[in-house]
Amino acid sequence: MNRGPTWFNITSIALGFSFLYLPIVILVIFSFNASRLVTVWGGFSTKWYGALLHNQQLLDAAWVTLRVGFAAATIATVLGTIGALVLARMGRFMGRSLFSGMIYAPLVMPDVILGLSLLLLFVAINQDRGFWTVMLAHTTFCMCYVAVVVQSRLVGFDRSLEEAAMDLGCPPVKTFFLITLPLILPGVLAGWMLAFTLSLDDLVIASFTTGPGATTLPMKIYSQVRLGVTPEINAVCTILVALVTVGVVAASIVTKHRTVRRQRDEQLAAAGA
Amino acid sequence: MRTVLSVLGRRLASRWWVIGVPYAWLLFFFLVPFLIVIKISLSGVAIAIPPYVPTIDLAQGWASIRDAISQFSFDNYVWLTEGWASIRDAISQFSFDNYVWLTEDDLYWKSYLSSVIIAGVSTIITLAIGYPLAYGMARAKPEWRPTLVMLVILPFWTSFLIRVYAWIGILKNEGLLNQLLLWLGVINEPLIILNTNWAVYIGIVYSYLPFMVLPLYATLEKLDLSLLEAAEDLGCPPWKAFWKITLPLSLPGVLAGCFLVFIPAVGEFVIPDILGGSDTLMIGKTLWVEFFRNRDWPVSSAVAVILLLILVIPIVLFQNQQQKMQERDK
Numbered sequence: 001m002n003r004g005p006t007w008f009n010i011t012s013i014a015l016g017f018s019f020l021y022l023p024i025v026i027l028v029i030f031s032f033n034a035s036r037l038v039t040v041w042g043g044f045s046t047k048w049y050g051a052l053l054h055n056q057q058l059l060d061a062a063w064v065t066l067r068v069g070f071a072a073a074t075i076a077t078v079l080g081t082i083g084a085l086v087l088a089r090m091g092r093f094m095g096r097s098l099f100s101g102m103i104y105a106p107l108v109m110p111d112v113i114l115g116l117s118l119l120l121l122f123v124a125i126n127q128d129r130g131f132w133t134v135m136l137a138h139t140t141f142c143m144c145y146v147a148v149v150v151q152s153r154l155v156g157f158d159r160s161l162e163e164a165a166m167d168l169g170c171p172p173v174k175t176f177f178l179i180t181l182p183l184i185l186p187g188v189l190a191g192w193m194l195a196f197t198l199s200l201d202d203l204v205i206a207s208f209t210t211g212p213g214a215t216t217l218p219m220k221i222y223s224q225v226r227l228g229v230t231p232e233i234n235a236v237c238t239i240l241v242a243l244v245t246v247g248v249v250a251a252s253i254v255t256k257h258r259t260v261r262r263q264r265d266e267q268l269a270a271a272g273a
Numbered sequence: 274m275r276t277v278l279s280v281l282g283r284r285l286a287s288r289w290w291v292i293g294v295p296y297a298w299l300l301f302f303f304l305v306p307f308l309i310v311i312k313i314s315l316s317g318v319a320i321a322i323p324p325y326v327p328t329i330d331l332a333q334g335w336a337s338i339r340d341a342i343s344q345f346s347f348d349n350y351v352w353l354t355e356g357w358a359s360i361r362d363a364i365s366q367f368s369f370d371n372y373v374w375l376t377e378d379d380l381y382w383k384s385y386l387s388s389v390i391i392a393g394v395s396t397i398i399t400l401a402i403g404y405p406l407a408y409g410m411a412r413a414k415p416e417w418r419p420t421l422v423m424l425v426i427l428p429f430w431t432s433f434l435i436r437v438y439a440w441i442g443i444l445k446n447e448g449l450l451n452q453l454l455l456w457l458g459v460i461n462e463p464l465i466i467l468n469t470n471w472a473v474y475i476g477i478v479y480s481y482l483p484f485m486v487l488p489l490y491a492t493l494e495k496l497d498l499s500l501l502e503a504a505e506d507l508g509c510p511p512w513k514a515f516w517k518i519t520l521p522l523s524l525p526g527v528l529a530g531c532f533l534v535f536i537p538a539v540g541e542f543v544i545p546d547i548l549g550g551s552d553t554l555m556i557g558k559t560l561w562v563e564f565f566r567n568r569d570w571p572v573s574s575a576v577a578v579i580l581l582l583i584l585v586i587p588i589v590l591f592q593n594q595q596q597k598m599q600e601r602d603k
Contacts (some may be wrong), residue, residue: 012405017404083299116564139302197430208564225434
């Protein structure tokens, strides 16, 4: 039987990936367009990138977004990792199903509902809205994603290592930092990256929970997109796409190297034994 | 004995700390806010800050909560149902307001219905595009597969807003798609796609395609090829083998992918707002408009509650299906 790639398979892959990537490629190309018209090519130019540097509002928004993303992703990673431990290691306890429900629900809940409910909470407790409220809101939904990512890592590894450490008298907290954390570290880092990009990306929840002086980059882009397509926005988007691509590709190369090295170590160990 | 007890006590205490911290966070930032939404959806509109009555003053404790509960009204839900009550009210009062309310009722029902339809149709189109792609990936050379999977995941990491925005330049009347089609001579005048439901379909299919492809790929890759060889040896034509073997075995992936596209698509706001037109009704957009433009917090809360009730059914079905799959894998 013919197991090699058939014409049908190659065509469907080619068409599928062109559909996925062509819009982004076009967006990037037109960010270098000299003409202000976004759909007519007027020659190569990088002037829109230069214009960005003088757009103070946009730079401010980018700075707010980075700070929110960094803080939210970090707190969410700590909370989400603990949450994953609770799901994977704590066995049964009172209210477990409510807890796992609260971890999974935000993953499927529409953004508009999450944003609205958090805004109404902040109003109910008389909290002025701004940087902190956006950060807290992002932490809340990001921690659920982190918990799911880390949990899959926790389920996948050998528990006997933890048990051996505990049997030898290592206290649970120390066992976690010496044994568990190094083993789940790739999952924790992936969780942080996911949380960071989700926070950078979020428009809806930020719009609900923000206040004066805390406009995030997606909110800025959104308000400009509503006015029309401009090459400046294309330039912003290109920078964001480039950053994400570099980040993801670098991360995947690092993980690939690690797995290759681990496999080689395991082979060497097996040969030595 | 005492030391054993104190160690045990400490362990229990640390256990409760570990459980307690994320638990308390989610209770306060997820469950409580949602209860507040339900409460406000039962309140009346007021020209005040915050713009609804009754408000609960936590300083006064239970008394104020009891007061608030006694003042709850289901009016906001009545609006949503276009039920007899509002019609009766309208007849008994014959004021212009009630007609406005009635037309608004219409808006909500149509938004819910059209969200479900748009999400459903988009899910089917996504499946039709995603299945061949996932199939091709699963049959590619093994050394190529991780790269292909990464290429599917990569757009998911790029901003949602940017990917939706990218389509404006393509779909506009003077956009690239129309330029291409005019140049090819397929059409004589530009197609109007942007600001119609067509653009919304394209946006949803494009944005959620990775969610469809990944679970499909996962099931198709695990598929035992010897089954197909056996079918071929026994004289089964390829299309029939696909229909009888591949498709049934990939059904869990099909279901998972469809749920992962359908559920978030129903509550979508960004895509209908940016790509859709003024006549594109989707409930996420209706909620947004109700909240930010009309500043009607009680009605938007009621819209949110009903939206969640609509989504509960597919979410529960999805979780059941996931549990079944996990048990089967064990």
